Amino acid sequence: EVQLLESGGGLVQPGGSLRLSCAASGFPFSSHAMTWVRQAPGKGLEWVSAISGTSVSTFYADSVKGRFTISRDKSKNTLYLQMDSLRAEDTALYYCAQAHTNSLFDLYFHHWGQGTLVTVSS
Amino acid sequence: DIQMTQSPATLSASVGDRVTIICRASQNIRSWLAWYQQKPGKAPRLLIYEASSLESGVSSRFSGSGSGTEFTLTISSLQPDDFATYYCQQYDTYSTFGQGTKLEIK
Numbered sequence: 001e002v003q004l005l006e007s008g009g010g011l012v013q014p015g016g017s018l019r020l021s022c023a024a025s026g027f028p029f030s031s032h033a034m035t036w037v038r039q040a041p042g043k044g045l046e047w048v049s050a051i052s053g054t055s056v057s058t059f060y061a062d063s064v065k066g067r068f069t070i071s072r073d074k075s076k077n078t079l080y081l082q083m084d085s086l087r088a089e090d091t092a093l094y095y096c097a098q099a100h101t102n103s104l105f106d107l108y109f110h111h112w113g114q115g116t117l118v119t120v121s122s
Numbered sequence: 123d124i125q126m127t128q129s130p131a132t133l134s135a136s137v138g139d140r141v142t143i144i145c146r147a148s149q150n151i152r153s154w155l156a157w158y159q160q161k162p163g164k165a166p167r168l169l170i171y172e173a174s175s176l177e178s179g180v181s182s183r184f185s186g187s188g189s190g191t192e193f194t195l196t197i198s199s200l201q202p203d204d205f206a207t208y209y210c211q212q213y214d215t216y217s218t219f220g221q222g223t224k225l226e227i228k
Contacts, residue, residue, distance in 0.1 A: 035217070037166075045158075045166065045209055047217040059216050062123065095165055107213040108156040110177070112165035 002026040002111040004096050009116030016086050020116055022079040022096030027111075029077040030054065033099035035109060036070065036081050038092035038118075048094070049081065053102025064090075086120045093117050124148055124212050128220035134228040139200045143223045145193045145210035154214040157186055157195045160222075161206045169208075170195065200225075 008020040022034070035050040049070040050059045058070050069082040079096050094116050097109035125148040135141050145155065153173040158166040168177045170186035173193055183198045197204055205227050210220040 037219075044222040045160075045211075045219040047211075047219060050217065061216070100171070105213075107217045108168065108171045108211065109158075109166075110168055112167075114165055 002098060004098065004111060004113035006094065006096050006113045006116035009094065009118045011119045011121065012086055013122050014087060014120055016120070017082070017084045018086065018118060020081040020083065020094055020096075020118070022081075022113055024077045024079065024096075024098070027098065029072075030074050031102050033102055033104055033107065034070075034072060034079045035097050035099055035107065036079075037095045037097055037109070037112075038090075039095070039115075040089075040092040043092075046092070047107075050099065050104055050107055051079070052104050057104050059104055059107075083118070086118075088120050091118060091120045124151060124215055124218050126210055126212055126218050126220040128208075128210055128223050130223060131221070132224045132226060134226045135200055136228045137200050137202060141197050141200060141225065143195045143208055143210075143225075145188075145195070145220050147191045147193075147212055147214075150190050151212045151214035153189045154212060155186075155188070155193050156211045156213065157184075158209045158211065159204075159206045160209065166209065197225075202227075 100106040
């Protein structure tokens with residue numbers, strides 16, 4: 001059974017940093033691209049970033065480009081999102097999700113975690 | 123960037139109704155479109171990918187169609203469990219979600 005468990009969310013001040021983690025199990029981790037999708041309170045889904053199965057390629061939404069960094073550790077079966085220069089508008093529930101294949105050309109998502117909440121506020 | 127626009131924003135329907143949700147892309151995305159269902163407090167669930175392919179385990183009451191810039195999600199006979207919010211997502215260029223359609227009980 002595929003399981004994705006996010007952690008690392010919390011309250012951070014504007015301009016601060018946070019690193020999210022997503023522990024994956026139940027599938028060959030390197031065989032799937034992985035992604036982060038966020039959802040602000042009461043709002044819709046926003047795709048944030050994706051990384052290929054081999055970590056060679058990464059994509060970012062314009063809203064986070066230059067501030068967020070996605071990475072993965074195959075030895076730990078874990079996906080990360082380093083978030084720097086955080087803004088109030090980054091406040092959201094952050095989901096990690098498993099893409100269909102290991103490339104960034106099949107970015108639809110079969111399995112999702114339950115999310116970790118990030119709140120950016122002074 | 124590719125923009126995705128769903129209509130309607132809210133849809134009121136009754137159990138047994140046939141409903142259709144429309145998703146329009148700002149440019150040609152071929153068939154690279156997925157649909158998700160989300161219930162309050164839950165993660166999204168994949169229903170349809172590649173515009174019309176049904177995800178494993180999803181009821182055949184759900185169907186998708188379209189290509190290019192206009193797509194539809196149809197639920198053939200609404201069941202109580204279907205009342206939720208539905209999102210389309212393009213994955214032709216990176217990824218973008220529509221703003222969502224809330225399906226409410228009439």
